[in-house]
Amino acid sequence: MRTFPNLPLFTESRLIVAALGVTQIIGYGTLYYSFSPLAASMAQEFGWASDWVFGAFSASLLASGLASPWVGRWIDTFGAGRVMAFGSIGAAVALLACALAPNAISFVIGLVVIELASTLVLYSAAFALLVQIMPTIAKTSITHLTLIAGFASTIFWPVTTTLHEHLTWREVYYVFAAAHLLLCMPIHFWLARLTRNHHELALKAAMPIVKGTLPADRLHTGFFFMVSGFALLGFINAAILIHMLPILTALGLGSVSVLVGTLFGPAQVASRLFSLMSGNKLQPLSLAIISSGLMASAIAILLWSGSWLTGALAFAIVFGLGSGLSSIAQGTLPLALFGSMGYGERVGKSTAVRLVASSAAPFVFAFIMHWLGMGPSLAICVVVGLMAAVSFALIQLQLRASPP
Template sequence: MAASSRFGGHGPLLLGLALTRIIGWGSTFYSPSVLVGALDREIGLNAEIVFGGITILLITGALVAPAIGRVLDREGTRRSMCIGAVICALGLAVLSQAQGPVSYLASWFVIGLGHAMSLANTGNVTIAQLMGERTRRVIGLMMLVTGLASSVFWPLTAVLMNAFGWRMTLIVFAAMQLVIVLPIYAAIPRYRHVPGPTAAPTAVPGASLAGEHGSVAAHSRRAAFWLVALAFSASGLVSWGLPLHLITLFQEAGLTQGEAVWVATLSGPATLAARAIDATLGERLRAEKVALFGLLLGPALCLLLPFVPMTIMTAAAFVVLFSAALGVISVARATLPLALFGRNGFAAMLGKLTVPQNMAFSAAPLLFAVMVERLGASSTLMISAAIQAIGFVAMFALVRMVARG
């Protein structure tokens, strides 16, 4: 009862939404990592094509996010998320029948549409419309739970695939969307939009004007938008690319494969720990200053690593600190737009920000694969530092703008 009242009576629903995040991300974004071998053996899909499905998912999300955002601000999220769950189920069912690269990649367009309607930004908008001033903490907790999706679905996918094959595994995932996810989405309260400058979600009576319209002055909103987009797109280009190649970078610097793999496994716990700290203590600090710290720590570490002797302890310290920086930035990416621009039009703003961010995310794996192969570890780290430094400068300019405002 205490936990439920702490979350405005929405405790059980939030637990259900946390479960839908694990199922949604685990069955779509993370499943190809386990299915890749079977897809290669049975229908001849190489790793580039298999993970190309994720690229299509991200690009599809970028293309439809602005339009979805406008609908979410006007109608709330329940209908969109319910439709999205059905579309995800359909996409997974189509994926289970793939016979080659064309049908495989086409199914990811369907999954990408469902993903954009029910996960990604939509989940954060739901929390904002339900939780009001407590949005930042709850989003942080939700992202903490989402970080468990791979830990749950990698072994689950492997068990199902070994028992029933990859096609039936995807059918099971499709059924989860209809049997588990859809009823939870249907339990989201109906959202009554009140047009006009004083609009406020009905779940948050008495919300402050700053919370409703944000901390950025009206005449600065366009500049603030592009600074946020630049900061998070630059950091996302690195965070979605560099971690995929850390094992290779550590091996090139002198660690054995076993040592490099062991060190790389520290990334997940460090990211989760940073998100947990931000979720519990972050409300005491402004979101843009937390993001600024993460954007400073990341490039500093990438700049420093090539100049220190590579040992297991050095690599471990880099992974822990770098992953912690990425953890707080990922939370800020979801919560900073709310602090800057307010709940009024929050979904539309997230939708617009998704376009440059998802384009950067989708390009990152291939870009870093090329850099690691052609330029080597040290140059890749230097370029990573430079890209993140662009993000830091943009965020620093944003902090100055907010302070002046």
């Protein structure tokens, strides 16, 4: 059964992706990218050092990672649309709870609830929705979605900063909670209603399915390498993005740090646009390997260039390109390797490990910077990126070793 019987599949998919794109921009912008511009004010109000505020944020990411497998099972059982609709309400309530926190303990609890809500509304759930309703074209739809959502950092870093010039961090969270209730919630409820029949048909095996390329005897090994690669990329992505402004400032680029940071989002979009314009000819595994190499190379450029502005600009662009391709791979590689059956739970498990690594990244990277300095810290990130590339390359060896 089609969601829109009178519309061609191409138009139908574009409409759904556009709607999801709006909610992903708001979701990532308010639940993730807004934290860094507001962290200093949060720390000042509660009398904390900035390291402890980022430590609280890391704890909240850890909690969301541990919850992701359960969320994946809910998505497979109840449908991604319903989970995302409920998540919109949860995100708004969580932002309000954090904004109303009377003390540091309740503030930390609020941060944890915010990141728990994020598992219900961000990429993992959105990718699963696309796989559930249109599995045969989900790869292209996921690329389209990441192309739109790539503007989240570009939009919300300056938006959050501008709002914070006139509002307290608590009042900024009030505005963000309203965005989830007034914009995201209606879209997600609409998608939940429209996709209900698709999910019921999928549960009855009446929908077409996509088969994975890994043979049955290599599924566990392939999954281990895939999860390891994404976890390593998640670590350096979180470490660099959360600390991007402090890193640039420490390198003597504080006056242009915002300019450098704003190039990250457009570069993400550019890489996804390239993937789209190429007709998605690059296989998901190739995207994962290339993204790992780009992110490692970007950090190496920054390490080598130091306070040279051109090098910093090149770093932001190359890192954004790698991060953009990584986002596509996170949604398409599990589908390509393992197929569409059980996609929600599988992606939930992968997301759990990645978020655990990401949750440790801000605190661990701050600790390493404090004790070893900027140069060794960036060098470690380069090595981690290369390790991710090796993990994905080992999957390629598994495929080549498969019997005909």
